[in-house]
Amino acid sequence: MHFLAVYIPEEKINDIKNATDIVDVISETVVLKKSGKNFLGLCPFHSEKTPSFTVSPDKQIFYCFGCNAGGNVFSFLMKQEGISFPEAARMLARRYGIDIPVRTMSPEQKRRISEKESVLAINRQAMDFFRCALLENASGKKAMEYLLKRGISREIIDDFKLGYAPEGWDKLAIYFSKKKQPDGLVEKSGLIIPRKGKSGFYDRFRSRIIFPIFDISMQVIGFGGRIMDDSLPKYLNSPETPVYNKSRSLYGLHMAKGKCRETRTVFIVEGYFDLLALHQHGIQNSVATLGTSLTPEHVQILRGFIGENGRVVLVYDSDIAGIKAAQRSIEVFDKGYVDASIVVLPAGHDPDSYLLEFGAEPFTKLAAESKEIISFLIDCAVKKHLSACDAQAGGLSTKGKIHIISDMKVPLAAINDNVARSLYVKELAERIGIDETAVLEKVREVSVARRSDIARSAADYVLQNNGNRLERRIIAMMLQFTEILSEVDNRGLLNLFEDNILKSIGQFILKCKDRPGEPASELMTIIDDKDKKNIIASLVMGDDLWDRDGCLKLIAQFESSRYRHERKLLQEIKDAEERNDHELLLRLLKKKQMQAKNKIKNF
Numbered sequence: 001m002h003f004l005a006v007y008i009p010e011e012k013i014n015d016i017k018n019a020t021d022i023v024d025v026i027s028e029t030v031v032l033k034k035s036g037k038n039f040l041g042l043c044p045f046h047s048e049k050t051p052s053f054t055v056s057p058d059k060q061i062f063y064c065f066g067c068n069a070g071g072n073v074f075s076f077l078m079k080q081e082g083i084s085f086p087e088a089a090r091m092l093a094r095r096y097g098i099d100i101p102v103r104t105m106s107p108e109q110k111r112r113i114s115e116k117e118s119v120l121a122i123n124r125q126a127m128d129f130f131r132c133a134l135l136e137n138a139s140g141k142k143a144m145e146y147l148l149k150r151g152i153s154r155e156i157i158d159d160f161k162l163g164y165a166p167e168g169w170d171k172l173a174i175y176f177s178k179k180k181q182p183d184g185l186v187e188k189s190g191l192i193i194p195r196k197g198k199s200g201f202y203d204r205f206r207s208r209i210i211f212p213i214f215d216i217s218m219q220v221i222g223f224g225g226r227i228m229d230d231s232l233p234k235y236l237n238s239p240e241t242p243v244y245n246k247s248r249s250l251y252g253l254h255m256a257k258g259k260c261r262e263t264r265t266v267f268i269v270e271g272y273f274d275l276l277a278l279h280q281h282g283i284q285n286s287v288a289t290l291g292t293s294l295t296p297e298h299v300q301i302l303r304g305f306i307g308e309n310g311r312v313v314l315v316y317d318s319d320i321a322g323i324k325a326a327q328r329s330i331e332v333f334d335k336g337y338v339d340a341s342i343v344v345l346p347a348g349h350d351p352d353s354y355l356l357e358f359g360a361e362p363f364t365k366l367a368a369e370s371k372e373i374i375s376f377l378i379d380c381a382v383k384k385h386l387s388a389c390d391a392q393a394g395g396l397s398t399k400g401k402i403h404i405i406s407d408m409k410v411p412l413a414a415i416n417d418n419v420a421r422s423l424y425v426k427e428l429a430e431r432i433g434i435d436e437t438a439v440l441e442k443v444r445e446v447s448v449a450r451r452s453d454i455a456r457s458a459a460d461y462v463l464q465n466n467g468n469r470l471e472r473r474i475i476a477m478m479l480q481f482t483e484i485l486s487e488v489d490n491r492g493l494l495n496l497f498e499d500n501i502l503k504s505i506g507q508f509i510l511k512c513k514d515r516p517g518e519p520a521s522e523l524m525t526i527i528d529d530k531d532k533k534n535i536i537a538s539l540v541m542g543d544d545l546w547d548r549d550g551c552l553k554l555i556a557q558f559e560s561s562r563y564r565h566e567r568k569l570l571q572e573i574k575d576a577e578e579r580n581d582h583e584l585l586l587r588l589l590k591k592k593q594m595q596a597k598n599k600i601k602n603f
């Protein structure tokens with residue numbers, strides 16, 4: 001059936017399906033709330049502020065009415081983790097303790113099974129190597145001293161599995177060749193680099209403190225390395241690999257997720273040591289971006305943990321770094337609809353040094369007083385353009401005001417929410433003492449260009465809602481009460497359908513009827529057509545209660561309405577004949593012919 005059956009026996013797939021609960025798996029990354037017989041949450045695959053991501057525990061499927069992403073638990077993991085079907089199946093098998101026999105695979109299949117899994121295994125071995133170098137080797141002593149001197153506790157060093165990449169060019173390369181790991185695979189992990197113009201490889205990380213980067217299922221996806229003296233680069237990260245994508249990865253998330261969920265708040269810092277310091281001071285709901293600015297993917301991942309009204313606090317070590325990050329992040333946040341604010345630490349401090357010197361309490365207080373991103377930018381713009389002589393004169397010069405508006409127009413235009421935007425426009429206007437409409441005018445210049453984009457995406461949201469009401473009910477019944485499928489089949493109900501899309505969905509359902517598993521779940525994974533998927537999801541997720549009697553009543557109602565139609569058509573034909581309306585007659589006869597054709601198919 002699927003190509004994956006080649007890799008994993010079908011009965012194992014069924015074992016996995018039976019053991020898995022989709023709500024369980026999805027709630028690891030998405031905050032779900034019960035709503036009727038389904039669960040609702042914010043879609044992890046697109047940005048939205050009202051939940052349209054629906055999970056049906058009965059049918060074990062999910063569907064987003066905003067972006068049409070949908071499927072079963074396998075499709076969810078494939079989309080969420082960017083993995084293949086066999087990988088998703090193996091992930092679930094591991095989770096639910098189901099054994100997948102390796103011997104059923106040929107050597108060729110084994111080789112192909114997954115580059116990703118091999119790279120993950122290599123990363124795990126490398127982590128052990130780096131750990132060992134830190135804890136057991138003589139050369140690691142100086143690294144351990146360095147860490148302790150920076151105030152990192154032994155507990156944190158162990159919790160985050162810090163390590164050390166020893167001096168020398170190829171210690172790790174030799175370690176892997178002793179382990180008989182193929183060079184090509186180790187190279188794919190980004191840990192070794194081919195020598196230029198010579199054969200062989202050298203280690204990417206040398207004489208560095210090593211920070212393993214975990215994903216939320218505790219797999220090692222990459223590494224960061226920091227030098228201990230003043231040489232450059234100070235930090236080095238794994239390159240993008242089959243398992244590491246920096247715009248989707250956040251350092252420390254595996255340790256932060258529980259507390260993020262509990263507090264509905266997350267602190268975002270830039271550096272490894274900043275992150276470790278926060279955790280060490282009990283502020284575990286913190287993550288670090290890895291040498292990249294915050295991306296929409298990051299925000300979406302975080303939102304899964306903090307929920308729709310969750311709070312994001314960016315922590316920066318200077319106004320300049322803070323302004324840059326704030327400007328970049330408005331769009332990211334506005335699309336992600338989270339309440340974001342920013343903390344700038346006193347001059348000369350980064351989160352690490354601040355916590356070390358003052359402890360957690362003053363930090364928490366600063367965070368509580370953190371400013372919303374736009375207010376922060378307004379403050380900074382005013383500060384920047386308030387020259388010394390303005391301050392003496394007790395206010396801003398005209399030129400200063402013009403500069404401030406010009407600094408703020410792009411960030412203001414980036415706010416999608418109309419109410420929020422007009423409130424901030426008002427705030428700025430009042431702050432610098434000019435008319436609101438003047439600010440609005442400037443903002444509008446910028447937003448005109450953006451508006452056409454927004455209109456286009458809104459059009460995509462319109463739910464396809466055509467199709468006969470009774471026909472829709474029949475399909476809903478077929479999806480929700482599968483016991484009735486033989487009845488539908490025997491009576492040839494689909495042949496009476498006028499809506500071709502609904503009819504073809506019905507035919508799909510009947511085709512799935514003798515297979516094990518839920519037709520709805522099968523359909524969601526088989527059908528690519530966006531409109532069909534949308535119809536199926538909206539029909540299957542409905543809160544109806546079905547029993548056999550109710551179904552038979554609906555079928556009778558549908559049939560009699562169709563026969564009424566037929567009688568009406570016959571009457572119309574008769575009338576047209578009497579009136580000698582040839583054009584109409586021709587059209588009606590064609591219609592009748594179609595109906596007859598359908599009926600013949602039926603028998």
Ligand SMILES: [Zn+2]
Pocket residue numbers: 043044045046053064065066067068069
């Ligand atoms: Zn969506």
